[in-house]
Amino acid sequence: MSTGAREFQVPEQVYLSLAGLGAAAKRGLGDPALAELVMVRASQLNHCAFCLDMHLTAARKGGESQERLDLVAAWEEAGDAFTGRERAALALTEAVTVLTDGFVPDEVYGRAAEHFTEAQLAHLIAAIAVINSWNRLMVTRRTAPGETEWHS
Incomplete structure (x- = not known):
């Protein structure tokens, strides 16, 4: 299996639409630090090195501690490192990202x-x-961390 980047570019309209939707979702959530934790966890689950690098950097710039970022992958076992609100958001992130049972469990949604x-x-x-x-x-494109030429 090849590990090199694939040649397709993300079309400008797709890029702009996703960027706009992401910005609106983050604004509406009203908690930039929590939004970055969510982005980090989903990117870990999806093995997206590009997005993981981007959102870890953004979280650090936003004041997130390295200790908490190191624990995101094991948030359930991290004791009091994360608040109840953060834990609920991370659980929902996992449920929506993985959809193991084909749906988001009522318990996870209810906690959120x-x-x-x-x-x-x-x-x-x-x-x-x-x-x-x-x-x-x-991930499909195999975009490397820090790559800048991936959309048209």
């Missing part, structure tokens, strides 16, 4: 609904959907 308003929850789900779209584009 306890921590987010209806509007925030909709924005959180939109943010998760957007990062999954980006992950799938970048």
